Amino acid sequence: MLQLANILHTQGFKITIIHTQYNSPNYSNYPHFTFSSISDNGFSEIIKQLSVNSDASYYLTHLNNSCVDPFRNCLAELLATYSDEDPVACLITDAVFYFTQAVADALNIPRLVLRTSSLGCVLAYGFLPISFEKGYFNLPKEDYETRVSEFPLMKVKDLVKITINPQGMVDLVTNMLNQMKASSGLIWNTFKELEESTLETLCKDYQIPSFTLGPFHKYFPASNSSLIEQDRTILSWLDNQAPKSVIYVSFGSVASITESEFQEAAHGLANTGLPFLWVVRPGVVYGSEWLESLPENFLERVGDKGRIVKWSPQQEVLAHPATGCFWTHNGWNSTLESICEGVPMVCSPCFVDQPINARYVCDIWKIGVLLEDGFERVGIETTINRVMMDEEGEEIRKRICCLREKVNLSLEKGGSSHQSLKNLVDYILSL
Template identity: 75%
Template sequence: MENCGNGTRTHRRVVLFPLPFQGHINPMLQLANILHTHGFKITVIHAEYNSPNYSNYPHFTFKSIKDNFSEIADELATNPDGSYFINYLNRSCVDSFKECLSGLLDKEAVACLIADAGFYFTQAVADELNLPRMALRTSSLAASLVYGALPFYSNKDCFNLTKEDSDYEERVPEYPLMKFKDIVKITTNPQGMGDFVTNMLDQMKASKGIIWNTFKELEGSLLETFSQDYPVPSFTLGPFHKYFPASSSSLIQQDRTILSWLDNQPPKSTIYVSFGSVAHISELEFREVAYALANISLPFLWVVRPGIVRGSNWIEALPEKFLERVGDMGRIVKWSPQQEVLAHPATGCFWTHNGWNSTLESICEGVPMICSPCFVDQPTNARYVSDVWKIGVFLEDGFERVGIESAIKRVMMDKEGEEMRERINCLKEKVNQSLGEGGSSHESLKSLVDYISSF
């Protein structure tokens, strides 16, 4: 199962441990591939839940550990508190992870452990086993700064504001870019989220270094700010997915037939809609999306993940005769090869939940965004996309057809949209430069390889 790639390389083994959610598994396995191409042998320890497909990675060694996540997995569809699930995993995986890692160390020297920063318990295990631990932060630098600033303990009530509250539209004093209506989305449980954030950031500071899936030209100033309080080595070598041709560690079967449908659409004409692998929406919100897409009369590709609509299996909640009305102008699929869709000349904008992987992929292909964040880091990413980088429109007031249609027109038809496209194409060029010889991400990767080799 192991292959050092180049037979002359004799680098040591690196052990990686991703959180078992699509948005965390993807960048961890991408990082594993990057390190493998630089000669490191790779072992991936993973939870039972959302187990990766071993056959896609014959050059890695995989070790599965018990997580007991099946006891609460059914709650994912109804419980919007992300910290509940991650804090649970940080308790349930301790013994099985320690046993697995200890067994690996008995058999072979390991250079270091690279754990998802969200698996904060791993620092204590690594310390006990005298193994260097690095943290992979799979979200933006911006999100970590916002998490560190928000008053999860001192002002819990501000996370429960509604539209009727006078402060709902106001800026958050601790991080004035954000509005209170943004942080309401971040968590429904400020105590649990505060516990998670505190543990995660404390153990990032205690680690031997932090690896970021971002690039300096986008978040360099934020890295400088972060490093003032977290003086450990940081490596910004993203975007990870750009190191290889479009590949997939998707846990859901992709519908590739839509690529030929896109081939028949005019350049930059098509709205691509996808809200990621975890988010859920109500039947009413789903219908508002449908009405807006039908009314706008532009080609659209809409990813409707089975189960995304609460109470529905798939698309039963569509308005009557919706499919007949839109005809071949629109396509609905269960999952898509997203990198290829965003890179397609026909794709004109990306209506997204602003998970960090999706946000980066859109930047890399120069596709402006419509932002509908759901929870955790997504509202921060959306706020930076719309207000700082100015490469998208934030649908701040939820799924309402008139607002949706207005946002689509701003991106697809107005001069404002042309300016967004120019800015995001500039960032696309900066991505390519950062990954090239002498670029910031290229140099950061070289530094990371040298750093791991020094352990």
């Protein structure tokens, strides 16, 4: 959302950002924006209860229920401060905050929706209710390899990964998709050439203007929108590594894994014998502060071949000539960043949209390899070697480099994303 705000600011719009108290942005990083904080009604305390059994739908539903009054009051006050000569053009909200549509309607302001996932994710989410009704979420493990008949790209094990609370997720997704259709337009952080057939399908269901102007992060030099402090010392370490030799590992800012999965990952990385840069976010292992769950003598075993940091300047790491592959959770930002730098992926999706993104990466675009058996050291070593050392990896690299070229063309004058941004600006001014 901050990246989109920056993009629209360059087009002449004044930006006011309404945000919850939890995970508040650093205002000093955005002196060109106005910020307004609203109460999240205790969400900061609720989020501390995150555990291995937590589910995204619970927290997102809580926010949709608890933020209605604070958001309405804040928006009404903001609207009252603007004159007829300098009116508010529109409201843009994340799609998952579906409650904002009713508020926008009540205050007579057009609402545009930013969906921060892939187009394919939204297509797949549309099939979640019927998958739930057909009992896919309750099938035994011996049926996990079964394809979902309504959406054959997905296996049952992918659906199970999306959520541990199927009813809650179905309710959340249903509300989100319905309010997307009720909005004045859709903004996507993707580019047309990557998901053209999916865009055509969605446009039949969502008969409102749609704008694919991504990847957002490519509009500016390396992004400053990270909410976590980056360790930049690893860039000099990368400078001393051979081209395309380093395994970069990061499971994003939200996903967490178990202690046994963490240890299997460590053994798998060490067994490759290849240099690696591993982002271990504090809390990425349930109940862990940071590195105490590493196997005994692990750091001594890998020596200078392995670097572990709390957070990294990911775009710069992926763009570095030494980076050879990206072991990722397949969050959409990470997936797009890997495509933009032409870096093949090893995929370990955790939840919500990540299993869907991973299937597109591996089975549709064929620019990565999925760790089908999860975190298991032999499988990790074998899969990484397939991507880094084998002919298969070279073919993957060629395909993702081709997509990288398409990204760059889409952002040039006359390209699909460049034109989509122009169309969005014209549309906002017409509302």
